[in-house]
Amino acid sequence: MRTNRTTTMVAILTTAFTLACVGVFLLVYVNLRTAAGSLQDDVKIMVYLDDRLSADSVAGVEQHLRSDRAVASLLFISKEQALGEFKAQFPSESHLLEGLGQNPLPASFVVALSPLFHSPDAIKRWAERMRQVGGVSKVDYNQDWIDALATVIRSIELVAIGIGVILSAAAVTIIANTIRLTLFARRDEIAILRLIGATSSFIRVPYLLEGAVLGALGSALSLVMLKCMYELFRQQMRTMGRFAGLDNLIAFFPPSVCLALIAVGMGLGVAGSFVSMRRFGGAKA
């Protein structure tokens, strides 16, 4: 690396910018996924009961729900409570129900599922199961927006993966070219090493290490750049009245993820070196 400082610095900076681009998508994806997870945590499922259900039958349904390990909490809303809530939420429309004579609103249980069952598929399966329980007339859980949320997250995941793969390939190419330049500059030395009995491993290992260092440095620098952009973004959000307070909802990568990203950078560097070294493999003098 010392023999070609300028090329090395350019390679580190270019790798850093490339990986920073990947990092932006990754950061957006991670924060969106966290936000989506929080929203899903708040999902409440309405289990509506048959209108003519006896008190014993209602108790039976409640017992069934309480014994279900998927249920984290439930709240019973009687017909009278439902009517009271309707009137409180829609005071101007309450006269519509009075015209019907009897209370048309059913009793219901408001169910919150345990975290293990928060995925859209798990919610759907649970709801289907509940619909088969005697005394249950309807199960409602805002299926549309949950499905839409899952689709959005999946789409962002695919885009992030696609962009990540492309930009990672770019980083590997940048490092491979840098190592190739180093190999070319030292081709005479490599030829001499081969002639005096150096094995391919002896010749290759320093360049693989160089690639690893380039990748790690590029990755570390990209994290520094990302952190600066992240703090700048949060500062901007704080100054914009509409988004004030939202800056606390976004988070940077935790230290464990940062270390993992540096390790990935190192891996990309080794891959770049390996690609370059293939051309110089074997004992050809």
Next chain:
Amino acid sequence: MIQLIHVSKRYDQRLALSDVTFEIGKGEFVLLMGPSGAGKSTLLRMLIGAERPDEGQIFVQQKNVTTLKPSDIPYLRRKVGTVFQDFRLLPKKSVFDNVALPLLVQGTSPADIRRKVTEALRAVGVEHKRDQLPAGLSTGEQQRVCIARAIVNGPVVLLADEPTGNLDPALTSEIIELFKLINARGTTVVVATHDPLVMTQVNRRVLTLSQGRLLPEQRVMG
């Protein structure tokens, strides 16, 4: 020590070596003579596995070089010292470091490296230049350093490809005497050259190549 059996090598339309067969015994000093393009360098490259013949077989210390796996070739080259016309010293490394290279690639301990390199430099008469860079040496000194590097790990065979090509007659004599000394210690020496002065200095076996073919052997009285 070295056996070539019906070895031929072709580069496109040109026949570099044609049906070459000879044997060199342990401890021999052999001159490989011939004009430029006769096939001398090709032959020496084959002895270290840098080229493979199109036909025939080559044995060095009973090992068939023509069928060696690429991963085994470095271990063959550790037993064969090579000296080149253009020296091929690393310009940014000192004399000591250049000579130490063959020991470094074998994983020799630092203490042994120091001892062996010092011995090799002393044997060729450039121990006082150990800390200098090659650019600070004369042509003759550079070639001595190259020879020191070739003998530092005690090879069984020393191959020299036009080692006196860049040297004047006085230096040529010095280098040939050095090869004789090395040979006297038991190392098989093969010197490829087209320089008739070398022939006159060496009272040894001569193998002559002409247009890729081996001519009848002759012994030179020096």
